[in-house]
Amino acid sequence: MSFGFSIGDFITVIHLVKKLRKDFVGAPSQLQKVSDESLDIVVQDAEVVVSECELNERQKASLREIAGSCRNVLLDLEKILDKYGNRQTRGGSFGQRAKRVWKRLEFEPEDIRQLRDRLTSNATLLNTCIAQISSRAMIAARKGIDLLNQRQDDHDRRAVLDWLTPIDYAAQQSDFITRRQAGTGQWLLDSPEFRAWLQAGKRTLFCPGIPGAGKTILTSIVVDELTCRFTDDETVGIAYVYCNFRHTHE
DSSP: OOOOOOHHHHHHHHHHHHHHHHHTTTOOHHHHHHHTSTHHHHHHHHHHHHHHSOOOHHHHHHHHHHHHHHHHHHHHHHHHHHHHEEEEEEOOTTOOEEEEEEOOOSSOOHHHHHHHHHHHHHHHHHHHHHHHHHHHHHHHHHHHHHHHHHHHHHHHHHHHHHHHOSOOHHHHHHHHHHTOOTTTTHHHHTSHHHHHHHHSSSOOOOOOOOTTSSHHHHHHHHHHHHHHHTTTOTTOOOOOOOOOGGGTTO
16 A cells, blocks of 8 residues: 655665665676666755655655656666675674675676666656656746735735725725626727727826716726726726715815
8 A cells, every 4th residue: 555655765765876886886887887877866856856845646646656666776776786796795803894796797788788778767757757846846936926926016005005095996996887787888988089099198088977977887987998908918007086076075
């Protein structure tokens, strides 16, 4: 039964890599090529990444599979070392030491070549997985920073608006636009005067009317149109104020 991926999966592989590296001392050049593979470096990089990043279940499953594959190829490497290098124990006044006596190889055996290919494949696969995790972590961090900046901007904007006036005109705009019936005010949006004003700069569109003529609703329609039209244009700012003769003290 699998209990999920943990940093211990890579720690086990790292310890195995370090143990095997010591066994390569004095090995023939054919085996030294195996020792030169970068799997141990990539595994150590993976340990750093997985200890600092919060992994999702898919990433954990991928890393668990790769860690298992790395462990298997290292265990096979250990068997190869035993095949081509016999351990001999030498005694002395300070205790006994084990040393390998290597067989002489005239060429690279097929099993060593295949093992080297497997090491390279595992290193490449693990490196790709690490890069993807690191990239996603950076994107998530960037989004988090952007969100914090956005919240700060919203807070600053709210503070400026509260300083200008305590009235929430956005709430009034929402209330007015919800009263609009389908098609109401479309004549204004389609009028040549409105279109010309929309395309021009530094011009005023003056729309007078008697009390109760619907100026407020038409204004909310124009505000809604401008907001929708320029919602993604950072060069355009939209500000509006609704005046009420009953609230002259505000």
